[in-house]
Amino acid sequence: MKKVYIKTVGCQMNVLDSEMVIADLKRHGYVVVDTPEQADTVLYNTCSVREHAEEKIYSALGKIRKEKEKDPTKTIGVMGCMAQKDQEIIFKRAPYVDLVVGPGQLHTIPNLLEKVSAGEGRQMSVSLSRKGGSQSVIARSHETFDPLRDPAMRPTPFQAYLRIQIGCDKFCTYCVVPNTRGPEQGRPPEQIISEAKILAEQGCREITLLGQTVNSYKYRHDDATQTDMASLLEQLHPIDGIDRIKFVTNYPKDMTERLLETIRDLPKVSPYLHVPAQSGSDVVLKRMKRGYTVADYMEMFERIERILPEATVSSDFIVGFSGETEEDFQKSIQILERCRFKNSFIFQYSVRPGTKAAERLPDDIPREVKARRNNELLEVQNRIAKEDNLKIVGSTVDVLVEGPSKKSQRSNDPSVMQMTGRTHCDRIVVFDGNLRQAGQFMKVHVDDASSHTLIGRVQTVEVVSIGGLS
Numbered sequence: 428m429k430k431v432y433i434k435t436v437g438c439q440m441n442v443l444d445s446e447m448v449i450a451d452l453k454r455h456g457y458v459v460v461d462t463p464e465q466a467d468t469v470l471y472n473t474c475s476v477r478e479h480a481e482e483k484i485y486s487a488l489g490k491i492r493k494e495k496e497k498d499p500t501k502t503i504g505v506m507g508c509m510a511q512k513d514q515e516i517i518f519k520r521a522p523y524v525d526l527v528v529g530p531g532q533l534h535t536i537p538n539l540l541e542k543v544s545a546g547e548g549r550q551m552s553v554s555l556s557r558k559g560g561s562q563s564v565i566a567r568s569h570e571t572f573d574p575l576r577d578p579a580m581r582p583t584p585f586q587a588y589l590r591i592q593i594g595c596d597k598f599c600t601y602c603v604v605p606n607t608r609g610p611e612q613g614r615p616p617e618q619i620i621s622e623a624k625i626l627a628e629q630g631c632r633e634i635t636l637l638g639q640t641v642n643s644y645k646y647r648h649d650d651a652t653q654t655d656m657a658s659l660l661e662q663l664h665p666i667d668g669i670d671r672i673k674f675v676t677n678y679p680k681d682m683t684e685r686l687l688e689t690i691r692d693l694p695k696v697s698p699y700l701h702v703p704a705q706s707g708s709d710v711v712l713k714r715m716k717r718g719y720t721v722a723d724y725m726e727m728f729e730r731i732e733r734i735l736p737e738a739t740v741s742s743d744f745i746v747g748f749s750g751e752t753e754e755d756f757q758k759s760i761q762i763l764e765r766c767r768f769k770n771s772f773i774f775q776y777s778v779r780p781g782t783k784a785a786e787r788l789p790d791d792i793p794r795e796v797k798a799r800r801n802n803e804l805l806e807v808q809n810r811i812a813k814e815d816n817l818k819i820v821g822s823t824v825d826v827l828v829e830g831p832s833k834k835s836q837r838s839n840d841p842s843v844m845q846m847t848g849r850t851h852c853d854r855i856v857v858f859d860g861n862l863r864q865a866g867q868f869m870k871v872h873v874d875d876a877s878s879h880t881l882i883g884r885v886q887t888v889e890v891v892s893i894g895g896l897s
């Protein structure tokens with residue numbers, strides 16, 4: 428048995444990719460081990476979105492060097508977005524790496540590993556259809572690849588990611604993703620639906636549909652008809668066993684009335700929308716080439732409020748983007764105050780080689796200013812989230828229980844089992860419970876709240892006697 432260790436950083440796409448690569452390797456006789464020391468093959472599934480994410484991997488590679496020196500037969504592989512972006516640079520910076528594989532070529536890993544162990548030397552596979560391959564080749568490789576799934580790799584057995592869209596064509600000036608993931612392509616709806624059915628048969632109750640701009644999903648059929656996100660949701664909704672459908676990440680310009688009405692009319696679809704604003708300043712948005720103004724974003728936001736009054740909305744922000752003045756930054760605080768997002772992921776701008784911003788716009792905001800703006804925005808976000816969460820105290824929410832909370836996992840006392848789960852609107856809820864509740868929907872009464880968490884207790888279920896039977 429060959430032993431593989433995999434370390435995954437980055438977004439949900441990478442989590443899903445790792446799941447598929449492991450499923451593929453298991454079919455080729457590999458078992459998964461928990462540490463790089465135990466493994467014959469060590470794989471890093473990497474992210475390039477910010478410099479920090481890359482540094483983490485280069486530092487892990489620095490550490491693995493010693494292991495490789497001790498045991499030169501150990502195979503070291505770098506896959507994912509950094510493999511795509513850096514290619515040969517990885518071999519230069521870490522000459523002991525044997526394998527570099529981009530996100531469009533993950534299905535080649537078992538074969539390339541065989542070549543490495545046959546003594547054929549370093550292997551690299553990084554073609555993406557934007558760089559000359561045909562779209563149908565990519566689509567076909569995914570057709571055969573995505574359904575190879577490994578339930579054991581999922582965060583829980585009853586939740587899974589399902590890719591509906593590959594790549595991105597938006598080319599925001601700061602962003603490396605279109606270069607690392609290639610052109611935007613919707614997967615054929617038939618494939619998505621059959622994969623969702625397989626997931627349901629495997630016991631999956633919640634699926635999260637993935638795409639960089641998931642609500643822009645489109646698939647053009649041979650007869651020239653088109654399936655969009657709304658009709659895809661309509662087709663997924665009837666699948667037995669799937670009780671909740673979420674999707675990330677949304678692009679503000681494509682949040683149509685019809686999509687919002689579809690979400691409203693389909694009870695399994697979560698009224699939770701992650702729609703990054705990125706900035707509250709028109710000048711910055713323009714420099715980012717996001718394709719909308721603050722007024723456009725607010726119009727979209729009001730559309731959500733009108734059609735889905737119960738929905739929660741979350742956002743991403745970049746602080747310290749090229750030329751961002753204090754006034755621009757204050758406008759990000761203002762949009763946050765106006766929209767009162769459930770949560771926001773806040774990032775300090777990081778120049779990415781190969782992007783338009785790296786070529787044309789100076790990285791002129793000092794590190795300390797970026798850090799201060801980050802903290803300031805986070806403080807406002809946390810205050811808002813806490814205020815809004817406190818409004819839920821006293822009500823009862825439906826929770827899909829995921830498992831023991833981090834606190835429980837750290838505790839040595841087995842009688843204290845704090846469980847965690849999420850509401851339909853993606854709010855995190857913790858409560859005292861037991862392991863048997865994992866994978867169940869429970870009604871939880873909310874007693875208290877912080878900015879990130881609702882704290883509650885399972886509502887007592889009253890047993891009602893029916894027809895005189897006691």
Ligand code: SAH
Pocket residue numbers: 476477601602603604638639640676677703705743744745774775776777778779
């Ligand atoms: N497709 C998604 C986001 C993918 S990247 C979307 O468009 O919303 C996730 C987040 O990382 C982005 O929303 C953005 O806030 C942040 N990000 C992307 N590139 C970045 C960079 N160069 N520096 C800092 N943050 C960045």
Ligand code: SF4
Pocket residue numbers: 595596597598599602603604605639640678
């Ligand atoms: Fe990057 Fe913009 Fe595409 Fe999101 S929409 S992945 S931020 S280029």
Ligand code: F3S
Pocket residue numbers: 436437438439440441473474475476507508603604607608
């Ligand atoms: Fe990172 Fe690639 Fe995802 S750059 S955020 S792993 S698409």
